[in-house]
Amino acid sequence: NAGVTQTPKFRILKIGQSMTLQCTQDMNHNYMYWYRQDPGMGLKLIYYSVGAGITDKGEVPNGYNVSRSTTEDFPLRLELAAPSQTSVYFCASSYAAEGWGETQYFGPGTRLLVL
Amino acid sequence: GENVEQHPSTLSVQEGDSAVIKCTYSDSASNYFPWYKQELGKRPQLIIDIRSNVGEKKDQRIAVTLNKTAKHFSLHITETQPEDSAVYFCAAPREGSARQLTFGSGTQLTVLP
Numbered sequence A: 001n002a003g004v005t006q007t008p009k010f011r012i013l014k015i016g017q018s019m020t021l022q023c024t025q026d027m028n029h030n031y032m033y034w035y036r037q038d039p040g041m042g043l044k045l046i047y048y049s050v051g052a053g054i055t056d057k058g059e060v061p062n063g064y065n066v067s068r069s070t071t072e073d074f075p076l077r078l079e080l081a082a083p084s085q086t087s088v089y090f091c092a093s094s095y096a097a098e099g100w101g102e103t104q105y106f107g108p109g110t111r112l113l114v115l
Numbered sequence B: 001g002e003n004v005e006q007h008p009s010t011l012s013v014q015e016g017d018s019a020v021i022k023c024t025y026s027d028s029a030s031n032y033f034p035w036y037k038q039e040l041g042k043r044p045q046l047i048i049d050i051r052s053n054v055g056e057k058k059d060q061r062i063a064v065t066l067n068k069t070a071k072h073f074s075l076h077i078t079e080t081q082p083e084d085s086a087v088y089f090c091a092a093p094r095e096g097s098a099r100q101l102t103f104g105s106g107t108q109l110t111v112l113p
Helices: none
Strands: A004-007 A010-013 A019-025 A031-037 A043-051 A054-057 A064-066 A076-078 A087-094 A110-114 B004-007 B010-014 B019-025 B032-038 B045-051 B056-059 B062-067 B072-077 B086-093 B101-103 B107-112
Touching (some): A004 A087, A019 A031, A019 A087, A019 A110, A043 A064, B004 B086, B010 B019, B019 B107, B045 B056, B045 B062, B072 B086
Parallel strands (some): A010 A110, B010 B107
Antiparallel strands (some): A031 A043, A031 A087, A064 A076, A087 A110, B019 B072, B032 B045, B056 B062, B062 B072, B086 B101, B086 B107
């Protein structure tokens, strides 16, 4: 299994440009997440999905959109990029069946620089 | 929502000594507390977790303790080694959701040879 994969690894955007960060998992996990990590900080949840066709906002959703058309893929869309979106973006997935939390497996991250 | 505070923000120990990192949480209904290790430029990886139905869990040199009354949980690393140097994050479920995690701000652990 490749686990959680993300593309691209690094991208430079100009202010106002748009892009899609790709995330794929091959573990048949139902839950998927997008986080951002600013330098020297913890992880902030942007959006998450409990299954195909179902998404919901996390802690910092403004400026982002997501979709989940398949179990495997969970792309993150940035519209009108701003310097405040300069960050490292991590995708994660987990298999949740009961009421307890479960291990989240992270992708390698996408480093985004908005100039 | 859940508020997770993590201390200290930096910690330096001599190789072979123990390291302790502490987190407090606000939502008394939280039931799952993972710890992640993140090496420089790498992804966070789970090192240990604990559920609220136990007070302690151990895995070789790593242990986590949970005090539900005081609403805090701690990571203990014994016999530290240089490869333990990394940033460690605690997390707790956001209020009302077992699967949305709120992360602490991280502890930079440096193990000095």
